[in-house]
Each structure stands twice: as structure tokens, then as C-alpha cells.
Amino acid sequence: MENQFDTHEVFNQPPVYDHVNLYETDAPLKAALAAEGAGWAAMDLNRFGAQLGTAEAFHQAHLANTRLPELNTFDTQGHRQDTVEFHPAYHHFMDMSKRAGIHCGAFDGLATDGREKGLGVGAARAAKHYMMSQVEAGHICPITMTHAAIPALQNQPDLFARLLPKLISHTYDPTFRPISDKSGITIGMGMTEKQGGTDVRANTTVAEPVENGGAGQPYLITGHKWFMSAPMCDAFLVLAQTGNALSVFFVPRFRADGSVNGLRFQRLKNKLGNKSNASSEVEFHKAEGVLIGSEGRGIANIMTMANYTRLDCALGSAGLMRQALSRAVHHARYRTVFQKKLIDQPMMTALLADMSLEVAAATHLSIRLAGAYERMDDPMNAAYARLMTPVTKYWVTKRGPSLGYEAMECLGGNGYVEDGVLARIYRELPVNSIWEGSGSVMCLDLMRVAMRERESLEAGIGWLSEVKGASSQYDDALADLTDNIAGGLNEARGRWLTERLATLASAKLLMERAPGTVAEGYISTRLDPFGRHGAYGSLPDGLDARAIIEAVVAF
Numbered sequence: 001m002e003n004q005f006d007t008h009e010v011f012n013q014p015p016v017y018d019h020v021n022l023y024e025t026d027a028p029l030k031a032a033l034a035a036e037g038a039g040w041a042a043m044d045l046n047r048f049g050a051q052l053g054t055a056e057a058f059h060q061a062h063l064a065n066t067r068l069p070e071l072n073t074f075d076t077q078g079h080r081q082d083t084v085e086f087h088p089a090y091h092h093f094m095d096m097s098k099r100a101g102i103h104c105g106a107f108d109g110l111a112t113d114g115r116e117k118g119l120g121v122g123a124a125r126a127a128k129h130y131m132m133s134q135v136e137a138g139h140i141c142p143i144t145m146t147h148a149a150i151p152a153l154q155n156q157p158d159l160f161a162r163l164l165p166k167l168i169s170h171t172y173d174p175t176f177r178p179i180s181d182k183s184g185i186t187i188g189m190g191m192t193e194k195q196g197g198t199d200v201r202a203n204t205t206v207a208e209p210v211e212n213g214g215a216g217q218p219y220l221i222t223g224h225k226w227f228m229s230a231p232m233c234d235a236f237l238v239l240a241q242t243g244n245a246l247s248v249f250f251v252p253r254f255r256a257d258g259s260v261n262g263l264r265f266q267r268l269k270n271k272l273g274n275k276s277n278a279s280s281e282v283e284f285h286k287a288e289g290v291l292i293g294s295e296g297r298g299i300a301n302i303m304t305m306a307n308y309t310r311l312d313c314a315l316g317s318a319g320l321m322r323q324a325l326s327r328a329v330h331h332a333r334y335r336t337v338f339q340k341k342l343i344d345q346p347m348m349t350a351l352l353a354d355m356s357l358e359v360a361a362a363t364h365l366s367i368r369l370a371g372a373y374e375r376m377d378d379p380m381n382a383a384y385a386r387l388m389t390p391v392t393k394y395w396v397t398k399r400g401p402s403l404g405y406e407a408m409e410c411l412g413g414n415g416y417v418e419d420g421v422l423a424r425i426y427r428e429l430p431v432n433s434i435w436e437g438s439g440s441v442m443c444l445d446l447m448r449v450a451m452r453e454r455e456s457l458e459a460g461i462g463w464l465s466e467v468k469g470a471s472s473q474y475d476d477a478l479a480d481l482t483d484n485i486a487g488g489l490n491e492a493r494g495r496w497l498t499e500r501l502a503t504l505a506s507a508k509l510l511m512e513r514a515p516g517t518v519a520e521g522y523i524s525t526r527l528d529p530f531g532r533h534g535a536y537g538s539l540p541d542g543l544d545a546r547a548i549i550e551a552v553v554a555f
């Protein structure tokens, strides 16, 4: 009777999406992890996936994204305060991600407390990131930046040794206190200025040495950053000019003497999505910072951080795409239109199957990249990471928004309404392509590899050639790629080359790691010489669409 209104009964609406184990139901994720040596993490990931896939977790995420962070510039007496207040739901997810070690998991080998180490730690940590992104993506920003700061901070060993226990602590400590008083810390990054984000050489922020300067020495930083996310981080890696040389500084919220450092937040950005995360505009008023590495090594040192954040952009988008698909399939299983469940309407089956192919590819590409990052001492994996970081970041994040949009449309009008999750996912997806190196910037990076670091490109072609002979369509696409490379490359072809490498790498991974029907479906749609892949849902005859969906979304 509770569904009884005065005028009508509520029926033909799907049940609430609840008690879904985000790990257990995800066959591509499990296969990718097994291939990357992270099978041992299954129990932990199973627990985490169950914890995340509840109606309550999704409700908390809704709260975090509707009760938005507020900037407190001044206290009631008019003193500068420069703090940001978040809803408890945001802290809930920060706490959960920290406990799960998403902010440091790939570096657990650095821990000295007997924590799990060894093969697969990076992939297992990536899986947690991917699952968490499905539920609450905004807070992942400081989690990701903290993770990515770890290798960058290693460029200043004395500072790194002091910070290490707090960087890898699984305790979330949101208090606004000096790092020395805290049980766990988070790190942000400040690169982008008004006149240039991609072109950081245009930075005008300056750093002056307090004494003689040099690696590990204090400097005073003056200038601004136009975007600096997660302003309640305990410290930031900040780019600033020393003379003519761009350098990177560790800038904590408190000075060495315990007073509040000279960071003045101007306002928070009013963003399309990514609402639970605060992104600030900030000025530095002689803010105290410590030089990391030597002067002039700013870009090289910050790139160490940026590459790890690029990996996480791909993982985040893959997770969001996965959640969008799961919601669309859930809806289609229960919604009847014209006397048939939507999932059994042939055109809907084809659409969901095509989306499943995309999600399977995104999952495999992202987890493979995470696996490569944890084996960088192996030349093949190092070459893979160099070549495939821009490719994976570009391709997965580019495919996200259109997939999110299709998933939203699968729910009809309900998809477009903010009460559900799809509208938020749709608004969240584009940011992963924009930040940490926008789309074309990734392709330029790939072109640098292709034109100047030929050994990584050749290693990649060698890797793609390992499965030659298994599919004539794949072989033709690979031959076309190598012919084009031999014919000479130019910058204008950057997106073409990136896309070709992405689809071939996806096809290879699916041939090796996914059921035959999924690999066949992907190759016949994405490596089609006539470029038939426009909107989702245009499958050639002869594919078992239902089997593809079931191979990707267990139900």
C-alpha cells in the first residue's frame, strides 16, 4: 500500500540500486587485476566493493555533492582565516579512501610497518580508486594528488624522509594544524596561472631564497595560482620562477615557526561538476616554501607528479563509465516498454552491448597502465608507461562523456534528473580530460615520444605485434598504423595516432584477457576500416549482444 497514491499506483520503476558489490560484479576488473598480479587482493577488494555499493554510500555521495564546500576567508573578528568547510559526507569519503590506502597504496613497499608489499600493489590500489570513483569522485582529487606527490617528493630526500610516515599513514586527519602535529596529511598542486595552464613556462609567480637558496632550502613565494584544488591540503607542490628558471616548491599551510603561511584564497570556482571538491584561486604572499631538487628542475619534477595523476584520471573515468553502464543495465533489466523489458528490445541490447565493449576496454587499459607503473624498473613496462600514459589518459577520458550521456539517456527522463546519479556522472566526466594535460596536450606528448623517443614507440609496436595472426581486422589496422608511421608523422595527426594506438592496445588486451565475444565485438566496431563507430549502438550483424553485456556486467 505504501506505493499507493490517491490517483495511481507506482509501478514499472526499477528497484533502488543497492547491495551491489562493485568488485564482485565486475568481470573485466577481476580479469585485469589477475593479469597484473593482484589476484591476492581479492578479499580486501571484495569487502571494499561491498561497502561502496550500498544505497547509503550513494546517499552520502549525493550529500557531499549538494552540500557544497564553503570558503571562510575571514573569522568573525576580521582576521584572515583561509579555511574551507566541508559537509561531513565529504569527510566520510576522505576517511574511507585514506583507510583503504588509495592515497599511497602503490607505494606501500616504502612502508616499514610490515604492510602488504610486492607485485600487484599498484593494480590493487588502482582498483580501489576505480571503485571509489564510481561512488564519490570529487574527494578523489586530494587523494590522487597525495599519491602522485610521493614520487615527486623523493627528489628531495631529507624532506621526503621527514614526511614519509605522514604521507603513508592511513589516518585521515582533517584538522588545520602544522604537519608536525598531524597523524596523516594530504598534498595538493599549484601550477596553473591566469596566463597559462598548459604553458607553465609562462608562470609569473616568483620565489626568492631566504638565504643562499638551493635544494631543500627555504624560499619566499609571491604570486598567484588560478586553479588550486583541495585548498585544505596540508601542503602543495607549487611552481615558481627563481631568476629565469622554473622550480618546484613544497609549500605547507603553516610556516616552520608554526604561524599560518601566506596563502590567501580569493574564491572557490563555480564548476560544472566535481562539486564536492573545492577548487580555489589563491595568492601567495611571501609564502614559505622549500625547494625540491635543484633550481630549474621544476617541470621535470612536477611531471613526475603529473604522470601519476594522469594514470588516475583514466582510472577515475573508467570507474565513472562503469557506474554509468551498470545503472543503465540495471534500469533496462527492470523497465518494461511496449510489453518487453528494455534490455530485450534489440536496439537497446545493441546499445548496451556497445557501451559494455567501451567500458571493458577502458577498464583493461587503465589497470594495465597501473600495472606498468609499479614495474618501472623493467624496460618493457617503463616503455609502456611512457607511450601509453598519454594514450590511455586521452582515450579513456575522451570516451567518458559520450558514454555517460548515452547511459543517462537509457534511463529516459529519470536519467536527466539530479535525484539520480547519472546526471552527476555526466557532469563529472569531462574534467578528467581537461585537467592534468588536456586532450590535445596528451596527443602532443605522444607525438614527442613518436618523433623523439623512438625506442618507446618501437617497443609499443612490438608489444602490439605479439598477437598478430589472431584477427585479420586487427592485423590490417596494425599494418595501417605502421605504414602511416613509416610515411612520416606530423603534429596535426596527433589525435589520429593516439586514437589508433588506444584502440589497438584495447583490442590486444581484450584478446588476451576477455571472453572471445567481447574481443571480437570490440575489434569489429573500433578497428573497422570504414570508421563506422559514431554514436554508441551501431553493431555489425552476427555479434551476440546479450552475451557481451553479460560478460561485462554480471547480473
Ligand SMILES: Cc1cc2nc3c(=O)[nH]c(=O)nc-3n(C[C@H](O)[C@H](O)[C@H](O)COP(=O)(O)OP(=O)(O)OC[C@H]3O[C@@H](n4cnc5c(N)ncnc54)[C@H](O)[C@@H]3O)c2cc1C
Residues within 6 Å of the ligand: 188, 189, 190, 191, 192, 195, 196, 197, 198, 199, 227, 228, 229, 230, 271, 274, 279, 431, 434, 435, 436, 437, 438, 439, 440, 441, 444
Ligand atoms: C576543476 C579543475 C580543477 C583544477 N585543479 C587544478 C589544480 O589543483 N592545480 C593546478 O595547477 N591546476 C588545476 N586545474 C587547471 C588545469 O590543469 C588547467 O586548466 C589545464 O591544464 C589547462 O590549462 P588552461 O586552462 O590554461 O588552458 P590552455 O593551456 O590555455 O589550453 C586551452 C586548450 O588548448 C589546447 N592546447 C594547448 N596547447 C596546444 C597546442 N600546442 N596544440 C593544440 N592544442 C593545444 C589544450 O588541450 C586545451 O584544450 C584545474 C582545472 C579544473 C577545471
